[in-house]
Amino acid sequence: xxxxxHLPTMLARLAGDTNALEASGxxxxxxxxxxxxxxxxxxxxxRDDAGKPxxxxxxxxxxEDIRFRGGFEAPIADGDEVIVVPTVAGx
Amino acid sequence: xxxxxxxxxxxxxxxxxxxxxxxxELQRYSRHLLLPEVGLEGQRRLKAGRVLLVxxxxxxxxxxxxxxxxxxxxLGLVDFDVVDVTNLQxxxxxxxxxxxxxxxxxxxxxxxxxNPHTDIETYDTRLTSDNALxxxxxxxxxxxxxxxxxxxxxxxxxCVLTGRPNVYGSIFRFEGQASVFATPDAPCYRCxxxxxxxxxxxxxxAEGGVLGVLPGLIGTIQATETLKILLGIGTTLAGRxxxxxxxxxxxxxLKLQRDPACPACGTRTLRxxxxxxxxxxxxxxxxxxxVAEVTPAELVAWRARGDAIDLVDVRxxxxxxxxxxxxxxxxxxxxxxxxxDTFARDRTTVLYCKGGTRSxxxxxxxQEGGFSNVWSLTGGILxxxxxxxxTLPNY
Numbered sequence: 001x002x003x004x005x006h007l008p009t010m011l012a013r014l015a016g017d018t019n020a021l022e023a024s025g026x027x028x029x030x031x032x033x034x035x036x037x038x039x040x041x042x043x044x045x046x047r048d049d050a051g052k053p054x055x056x057x058x059x060x061x062x063x064e065d066i067r068f069r070g071g072f073e074a075p076i077a078d079g080d081e082v083i084v085v086p087t088v089a090g091x
Numbered sequence: 092x093x094x095x096x097x098x099x100x101x102x103x104x105x106x107x108x109x110x111x112x113x114x115x116e117l118q119r120y121s122r123h124l125l126l127p128e129v130g131l132e133g134q135r136r137l138k139a140g141r142v143l144l145v146x147x148x149x150x151x152x153x154x155x156x157x158x159x160x161x162x163x164x165x166l167g168l169v170d171f172d173v174v175d176v177t178n179l180q181x182x183x184x185x186x187x188x189x190x191x192x193x194x195x196x197x198x199x200x201x202x203x204x205x206n207p208h209t210d211i212e213t214y215d216t217r218l219t220s221d222n223a224l225x226x227x228x229x230x231x232x233x234x235x236x237x238x239x240x241x242x243x244x245x246x247x248x249x250c251v252l253t254g255r256p257n258v259y260g261s262i263f264r265f266e267g268q269a270s271v272f273a274t275p276d277a278p279c280y281r282c283x284x285x286x287x288x289x290x291x292x293x294x295x296x297a298e299g300g301v302l303g304v305l306p307g308l309i310g311t312i313q314a315t316e317t318l319k320i321l322l323g324i325g326t327t328l329a330g331r332x333x334x335x336x337x338x339x340x341x342x343x344x345l346k347l348q349r350d351p352a353c354p355a356c357g358t359r360t361l362r363x364x365x366x367x368x369x370x371x372x373x374x375x376x377x378x379x380x381x382v383a384e385v386t387p388a389e390l391v392a393w394r395a396r397g398d399a400i401d402l403v404d405v406r407x408x409x410x411x412x413x414x415x416x417x418x419x420x421x422x423x424x425x426x427x428x429x430x431x432d433t434f435a436r437d438r439t440t441v442l443y444c445k446g447g448t449r450s451x452x453x454x455x456x457x458q459e460g461g462f463s464n465v466w467s468l469t470g471g472i473l474x475x476x477x478x479x480x481x482t483l484p485n486y
Contacts, residue, residue, distance in 0.1 A: 008336075009264060009265055009338060010263060010293075010299070019339070054288070055284060056287055056288040058283055058284065064346055065348055067350070068348050083334075083343065083345065085268075085283075085345070087240075087261075087284040087287065087288060088261050088266070088267075089239050089243055089261060089263075090149070090262040090263045090295060090296035090299075090301055091148055091149055091235075091236045091237050091238040091260070091261060091262065
């Protein structure tokens, strides 16, 4: 499966200044592993040491929060989009 | 009367309870009165509306200006800050002549100039677990224009506990987020982000910068949602998260779902406000065990007696470019772990950042890497500026 992972600008600088990365895998977690293999600096920003999601970075599969679709196990299909939404506090 | 405490009354009764508009007000709001969705009744609703703005800064500026101009009758402002010259690039509520004045004074003058019919209540305080519920209960809608995680969780929880909608906006560099949380049917802020990041991981606008117009974009979206809630029209962002990317000028809307495990609006195990500094891990950093601190005066003395010191600035590149301590080298906090081999075990290492939080974190990373002679500069470059070198820029 080939999907697109969309990064916010604050993380894009860790991925060669690219906001949209092509990735492959059968689940959201596998797609992220694929991206992290190419850009290791992204790893600790996307998931914790145990490979689990943080409570302050939310992932969307298309427009749905993956926590309600199986988390990192959520299955993906060709053309899906994964959107990384980190918390920010500025005002 | 609030959005959720309202008891059922018939339409005529509710209408008669709304304040009348003077001839001057009818003229002032004519462009609203022409809108079928607002009209005379809607404008009277706005006049009856009570909105609390938490923060009179970047987001609070357009919020205050547009809500006052639109005829919201009662605006409460919470802020304890003083106008600084670095605010003026985006905080359009305040002007150059206001530098040094309390933001609340400056805001009141400006808002009353825009609309003398607006009632302004000011709270010269930090919103805390002790005062939040009492203040929030006085209002129909709460708008989150704060700039830090503890206050964002506090605002959210106070809104959930009192049943007030939380009109959320948040910004960083070129990107922003907006939503309406904590309405009866909508998830809350905790449903989206169940916990804050560890201190120092996500830079603030004071550390990472922000495009001046971005709070204008996000703040006007928050103002729009606030007016719609007061008017009871349209479809708000309740249950949706709006992402704005100003650099690519892309808007994306995502669905929000209530987290059944959310302690605020899911399980409702959160029955009172908590210690938000503690929740956000801030106390642990300030009182962090095992991190040695050096004051500016001590560091000056060490350098004067010729100690070999590796002085390392762990701030972001933009902050380094603004100005840095003479003789320092630059390793942003995020790069420290991968740069351990550039540190020497036989030298004294002094780390500094803007205020002392990130340097304490970096010191901990070095300690974990086996370095023992590691110090964090107390109060960071801002205290150094005050006590040693006033030519460095304040930011």
